[in-house]
Amino acid sequence: MRTYQADALMKHLLAACPDAEAKALAVRFFRIGAQVSGSDNAVGIVLDGFREALSTWEPQVAHRKVSALRAVALAETTEGGEG
DSSP states (O other), X not given: OOOHHHHHHHHHHHHHOSSHHHHHHHHHHHHHHXXXXXXXXXXXXXXXXXXXXXXXXXXXXXXXXXXXXXXXXXXXXXXXXXX
């Protein structure tokens, strides 16, 4: 269900886009998001997009943290062995 706030959010996001390519991306996001979420409410679409992005991003961040910790441990082991 569309609301004034949802329409205002979409208008603000589109107005904040720096160029036509960014606007086209945002329009595409809302068009596809409406199909995926089953809603034409911009707030609902954005929230579903957040959930989807976070489900992808959080494992990436965790993997990067583990990789960084391994690199630090390796560096400490290498430095400690040379001394």
